[in-house]
Amino acid sequence: MSENPTITDIADAAQLVAFGMRPRLVPARDRSYADLVRRHATDEMFAAATAAVVSGLGLVILGCSDRTGLVLAATDESLFELKMEDYSRRAVVRDRRERVLHGLIHLAVAAVAFPRPADLADDTYVGRLSVEQVDAVVRESCRMLDERAAAAEENLDPPEEAPELERTWRVYSRRTEVGGTRDSTRAMVTKAMKFLAEQGFLIQVGGDGGSTYRTTPRYQVQVRELAAGAAFDELLQLGVVVVTDGTGSLHTIRGDLLG
Amino acid sequence: MGGDVLAIDEGLARRLKALACTGPIHDLDARKSRLDFAEASVYAMAEIAFQILDQVAIAMDFDRGAGPEQVIARVRPFVAAQAPDRTTAEHEQVARWVLDNLINVGSVDRGFQVFYGTMADGRYRRLTFSFKLLVELVGADGEVYLRASDEAINVLIGALDTDVESAQIAAEIKLQNLINRGKLADAQAAALQARYTTIQYAEQLRRRLDATRRDVRSVDWEQEMPELIATALAHVEARYRQETAILATIRSVRNEAVEPERKRKAATVVEIVEIVEECMRRHTQLQTRLLDAGGLFRTEQDRQQFSGPPLRATVDLFGQLLAPTLDLPVADAEKPTGEFFRAGTGLRLPVVPRLLDMVELLLRPAPDRTDLGESLPEPELEPLPDPEVFTAEQWRWAEELLDVSEVPRRLSGLLADARAAEAELPRLVMLLALHAVSPEVGTARRQGDDRILIAVDDGTRLDDEGFGGADLLVGVARISGHDAAHADSGLASEGAA
Numbered sequence: 001m002s003e004n005p006t007i008t009d010i011a012d013a014a015q016l017v018a019f020g021m022r023p024r025l026v027p028a029r030d031r032s033y034a035d036l037v038r039r040h041a042t043d044e045m046f047a048a049a050t051a052a053v054v055s056g057l058g059l060v061i062l063g064c065s066d067r068t069g070l071v072l073a074a075t076d077e078s079l080f081e082l083k084m085e086d087y088s089r090r091a092v093v094r095d096r097r098e099r100v101l102h103g104l105i106h107l108a109v110a111a112v113a114f115p116r117p118a119d120l121a122d123d124t125y126v127g128r129l130s131v132e133q134v135d136a137v138v139r140e141s142c143r144m145l146d147e148r149a150a151a152a153e154e155n156l157d158p159p160e161e162a163p164e165l166e167r168t169w170r171v172y173s174r175r176t177e178v179g180g181t182r183d184s185t186r187a188m189v190t191k192a193m194k195f196l197a198e199q200g201f202l203i204q205v206g207g208d209g210g211s212t213y214r215t216t217p218r219y220q221v222q223v224r225e226l227a228a229g230a231a232f233d234e235l236l237q238l239g240v241v242v243v244t245d246g247t248g249s250l251h252t253i254r255g256d257l258l259g
Numbered sequence: 260m261g262g263d264v265l266a267i268d269e270g271l272a273r274r275l276k277a278l279a280c281t282g283p284i285h286d287l288d289a290r291k292s293r294l295d296f297a298e299a300s301v302y303a304m305a306e307i308a309f310q311i312l313d314q315v316a317i318a319m320d321f322d323r324g325a326g327p328e329q330v331i332a333r334v335r336p337f338v339a340a341q342a343p344d345r346t347t348a349e350h351e352q353v354a355r356w357v358l359d360n361l362i363n364v365g366s367v368d369r370g371f372q373v374f375y376g377t378m379a380d381g382r383y384r385r386l387t388f389s390f391k392l393l394v395e396l397v398g399a400d401g402e403v404y405l406r407a408s409d410e411a412i413n414v415l416i417g418a419l420d421t422d423v424e425s426a427q428i429a430a431e432i433k434l435q436n437l438i439n440r441g442k443l444a445d446a447q448a449a450a451l452q453a454r455y456t457t458i459q460y461a462e463q464l465r466r467r468l469d470a471t472r473r474d475v476r477s478v479d480w481e482q483e484m485p486e487l488i489a490t491a492l493a494h495v496e497a498r499y500r501q502e503t504a505i506l507a508t509i510r511s512v513r514n515e516a517v518e519p520e521r522k523r524k525a526a527t528v529v530e531i532v533e534i535v536e537e538c539m540r541r542h543t544q545l546q547t548r549l550l551d552a553g554g555l556f557r558t559e560q561d562r563q564q565f566s567g568p569p570l571r572a573t574v575d576l577f578g579q580l581l582a583p584t585l586d587l588p589v590a591d592a593e594k595p596t597g598e599f600f601r602a603g604t605g606l607r608l609p610v611v612p613r614l615l616d617m618v619e620l621l622l623r624p625a626p627d628r629t630d631l632g633e634s635l636p637e638p639e640l641e642p643l644p645d646p647e648v649f650t651a652e653q654w655r656w657a658e659e660l661l662d663v664s665e666v667p668r669r670l671s672g673l674l675a676d677a678r679a680a681e682a683e684l685p686r687l688v689m690l691l692a693l694h695a696v697s698p699e700v701g702t703a704r705r706q707g708d709d710r711i712l713i714a715v716d717d718g719t720r721l722d723d724e725g726f727g728g729a730d731l732l733v734g735v736a737r738i739s740g741h742d743a744a745h746a747d748s749g750l751a752s753e754g755a756a
Binding site: 141 | 272367368369370374375377384385386387388389391394395396397403466469470473474477483573574575576577579580581582583584585586587588589590591592593594595596597598599600601602603604605606607608609
């Protein structure tokens with residue numbers, strides 16, 4: 001193992017990065033990819049060369065294993081950064097409520113894919129989820145918030161001149177669930193999950209009319225290492241911190257309470 | 260003192276919201292004249308709307324609501340009864356139009372929005388109230404079906420600002436009275452009303468059971484569910500007693516019937532019996548579900564038992580991210596959702612075009628567009644208000660010109676002055692003078708004006724470059740407060756002479 005990388009080493013590192021940019025390619029399917037991933041894990045000099053190539057492109061490495069391949073993320077203002085307007089032009093043309101709904105749905109997909117903190121931490125966990133499930137979970141949460149607001153007798157109707165002060169759950173629950181329109185929540189969830197499948201984060205599985213997906217290890221790494229933290233930091237900034245004990249925010253109760 | 264006047268309590272907001280729920284129904288009749296597929300004035304749209312709402316509410320069962328086609332088919336005979344000489348296709352189209360409007364197809368939310376005022380923190384504010392009447396949902400088989408919203412059920416029952424429990428008690432007391440007095444038609448109406456309450460309970464229960472099947476922990480089985488089950492069971496029990504009483508009364512009415520008049524009444528009783536039996540069937544169905552609910556919960560809890568301690572600390576996506584974000588105002592939620600989207604969707608790979616692909620792309624024949632996408636709903640356009648012909652400035656000038664004092668002036672002189680001031684002004688002055696030939700004295704008096712512009716034709720011809728006709732005498736007449744018919748002015752007497 002030499003101290004300084006040679007031109008060949010750098011070419012190999014760049015090759016690994018190129019593999020990492022093809023989201024649906026996994027090392028198990030490609031010998032040379034698998035070899036490079038193994039080399040990344042064992043050869044420090046090669047890992048450093050890869051990191052240099054990656055940062056030169058305005059990217060960061062989120063993980064590299066034979067299950068996930070090389071998982072990359074774009075830094076701010078990088079050429080590779082995905083913006084909302086690349087995802088949905090309508091969302092940008094319309095108001096911010098539309099953007100918030102799209103972001104929220106991506107968050108909900110992740111939350112349904114990894115319902116407990118342990119699922120996100122466990123490398124062998126594979127989440128299964130469907131469009132209907134994601135929509136139902138968000139709607140159910142909206143219903144609970146609605147009941148809480150009703151119990152507190154709060155008036156949550158937003159001022160006429162400031163619709164953006166309306167609570168997010170109300171905007172979501174008001175959207176129609178189905179109907180021949182791209183604006184329905186199910187259509188928006190479908191769009192999000194199809195998109196994630198293209199990005200190599202979900203894989204469609206048979207059954208349920210084709211709307212069921214399973215998660216890939218890559219998605220787990222992406223959510224765990226980057227997305228969850230980024231959103232959490234934003235909530236911290238807003239002073240919305242919820243402390244949970246690691247068992248998840250859902251609780252079980254004794255069955256004998258019901259006669 | 261002023262505080263008393265300004266205090267707007269919540270009841271007002273509630274009533275405004277309740278009133279708003281009827282808005283879309285009034286709207287139907289207001290807009291029917293603008294329908295292009297039919298001359299729709301013969302149809303009473305509000306009645307059709309209530310029929311549709313009824314059909315949907317009655318079809319709302321535990322598993323699903325009514326399919327749109329089913330609803331149309333059920334309502335069509337009613338539409339046909341309103342206009343028997345029109346075609347079946349038109350009846351169907353009218354029913355569909357009403358249904359679409361109740362869903363509010365074409366709006367992003369498929370719902371309605373109204374603004375209402377309320378007092379908050381000591382000042383008046385206008386808030387937005389959003390509601391739906393019919394909701395489209397999808398069943399397990401992928402079919403779209405309709406359910407009536409709580410707002411719609413409230414409008415339908417007519418109890419606009421009451422909660423379920425108290426409306427129910429009132430209905431029961433009323434029913435008991437009716438039975439005592441032997442007024443069966445009203446008893447039937449009250450029984451139907453109680454049925455809607457049952458439907459509402461069934462709907463609440465169904466939603467929670469569905470949620471339990473997905474995740475036991477999302478429903479509060481410690482407090483909320485036992486309470487709901489208990490109140491619903493009490494309701495069913497009370498209803499069962501009442502309806503048995505109705506049936507007993509009906510039987511005695513039938514048996515007592517000896518005179519022909521009473522016999523005839525007894526015949527209509529058969530119909531009531533059917534309705535009451537249908538109500539009882541529904542109550543029994545609810546009761547069965549209620550009794551099964553606890554078992555379902557235990558089965559689901561066993562099935563959904565989770566195991567395995569967490570391996571390392573990570574963010575709880577649901578509890579720490581999704582739930583708090585949902586509770587934020589949209590403006591605040593933009594950052595966390597935006598960050599999650601940016602970080603959770605991966606890379607965007609810039610597309611680099613190759614010249615070879617480009618050439619191929621250009622040479623390829625245009626693909627057939629078979630899939631034209633969803634059809635656009637026909638927009639119903641409100642006519643725009645007429646644009647202002649004259650500016651505010653021109654009106655001011657004209658008023659100044661026509662503010663002639665005691666001595667009336669000739670129209671020709673006024674026109675000449677106006678022409679000197681501005682090009683369009685003569686036209687306005689001429690129109691105002693023409694209007695003043697027969698002024699509406701009564702209106703002016705009611706408005707509290709003390710003077711009015713009046714113009715009189717004394718036979719002189721107008722010699723003007725732009726206008727022809729009589730050279731009117733234009734003057735101002737004072738209106739006396741006590742006698743409207745008598746305009747106290749020299750001009751008036753001159754005109755009368």
